[in-house]
Amino acid sequence: MKTHRPIKSSAPRIALIGCGAIAESYYLPAFASQPGILQNLILVDQNMERARKLAETFGIKQCLADYREVLGKVDGVVIALPTHLHHQISMEFLSQGVPVFCEKPLAESAGKAREMIEVSRKTGALLAVNYQQRLWSQFVKVKELIASQSLGESVSIKYYVGEVFNWPTVSGFYFNSTGSGRGVLLDRGAHVLDHICWWLGGMPKVTRSQNDSFGGGEAVAHVQFMYDKCVGDVKLSWLSSFPCKFVVEFEQGSVEGEIYYPQSILVKKGTGSQKRVKLKSETYMSLGYKMVSNFISVVAGNEKPLVSGSDVLDSIIFTDECYAAATRFEMPWYEIPEVKNDR
Ligand SMILES: NC(=O)c1ccc[n+]([C@@H]2O[C@H](COP(=O)([O-])OP(=O)(O)OC[C@H]3O[C@@H](n4cnc5c(N)ncnc54)[C@H](O)[C@@H]3O)[C@@H](O)[C@H]2O)c1
Known part of the structure; x- marks a missing residue:
């Protein structure tokens, strides 16, 4: 009432x-x-x-x-x-x-x-x-490129976020056992999985999901997925730093960008040409x-x-499915993903 x-x-x-x-x-x-x-x-x-x-x-x-x-x-x-x-x-x-x-x-x-x-x-x-990351220019640009199909259909999405946890939490709740005990995938993955569902216009199917959990919140997670012709790979870590970036491949080219660099993205065409496209630059705070x-x-x-709330529901269902399918990394699991920056 x-x-x-x-x-x-x-x-x-x-x-x-x-x-x-x-x-x-x-x-x-x-x-x-x-x-x-x-x-x-x-x-x-x-x-x-x-x-x-x-x-x-x-x-x-x-x-x-x-x-x-x-x-x-x-x-x-x-x-x-x-x-x-x-x-x-x-x-x-x-x-x-x-x-x-x-x-x-x-x-x-x-x-x-x-x-x-x-x-x-x-x-x-x-x-x-x-x-609020839905407003960041580099992610908006990817959404436009996927929707317009100007480079053909998307065939692969790679999305990596590796940052040693240093957020100045006051309560420390990220690492206590209250609540679901879910870790980096629920937290950092919220923006990442939301971008993926938003870009694709639907929820992908999980093909593989692994993490380092022994029962508590995971600090490293690896998810692979499929959506129509598009396959995807997500790596998230709270334990090690690696370049935080995405690469989307299309039938006739690719686009890549950095998570914390909204100023430009790199667009490659199937013909071999490549161009750094400048984007409207707004700050975290202005957004x-x-x-x-x-x-x-x-x-x-x-x-x-x-x-x-309903805009992000697919990503929350997708998150649940990643957890439901998750298995533990095979030991030893400390391999750091090879992710390089081209800028
Ligand atoms: N949108 C983003 O990019 C982004 C970035 C960081 C954090 N977050 C989210 O913001 C939320 C808060 O994160 P944070 O890092 O500020 O947490 P925090 O640990 O710094 O602060 C949480 C605060 O809530 C208070 N609190 C706990 N239980 C309470 C209750 N029952 N009633 C009143 N107060 C209570 C604590 O005393 C503490 O001051 C989380 O959900 C986090 O995921 C979002």
Whole structure:
């Protein structure tokens, strides 16, 4: 039943639930760039010391320890909590008709993601998701090339992300046993598997899935897949650094780019020619501002989410299927994938 009533004020009243690393480096600077938002913003974190510290830095008046205290008092919420809490806490707000902007990965399983999408549909409270890498120029360009078939159909996708884990998590939830105990594939893989499903316009079939888990969260994962004529290979690691890049091969050429270099991509044609194509260069933060300002407009009822919960559902089903098919690497498994950068 929808019980939420938008609160009349000059700027919407938003609660930022979870005041960890992403709240500090992304949401708060983005909210600070929007007129009037900080004035009405409520910070919620069970770690009140942390919430108060950020409130002081950003000049925010209200901090609460329990998210339930903001139910019925806000126009929208950002869920920047450890992943295993996304589903339960988003559901409480969505079922009250409150729009939610949920961090990635939307949920730990497809079943939970479906429930969130379903309750959002029932109450009309929009569910936006922070899959902001969908806006990055190099990935948008790949989407365009696949859709236009200007180089023919795509026949192979290789996508590699190898970064020693150094994210400044406040709670350390990435490595504790609360929640599903899923690791790098659920976390880093959220953007990667989402790009693949989005580019292809559907969900591939897993042909092989391996990781280093002995029962806990995996730190290295290798997935192979097929979609029509296209085969794919994904390698993810939290343990070793290797060039973070993608290569998409088409019937008449290929395109390759780097994950953290949105300025250009390399396009090769079947004729042997190759060209570095310059792209519109936007920063991580400028696109973050775009996502956050979109959510403010969603809350005001003026826009649809740039990326919605249902947009990313295929990637969450795909993630589940990768886990269901996963076997452990044969020992020893420490081989580092050979990935080079051409730039
Ligand atoms: N979109 C992206 O590219 C991106 C990047 C980094 C993180 N994330 C996602 O953002 C989310 C948060 O990650 P993080 O690195 O900021 O986490 P973090 O560990 O830094 O912070 C989590 C915060 O939540 C608080 N918290 C935990 N349980 C709570 C509860 N029940 N009520 C209130 N507060 C509670 C903790 O005290 C902590 O301050 C994760 O889902 C992560 O996957 C997304």
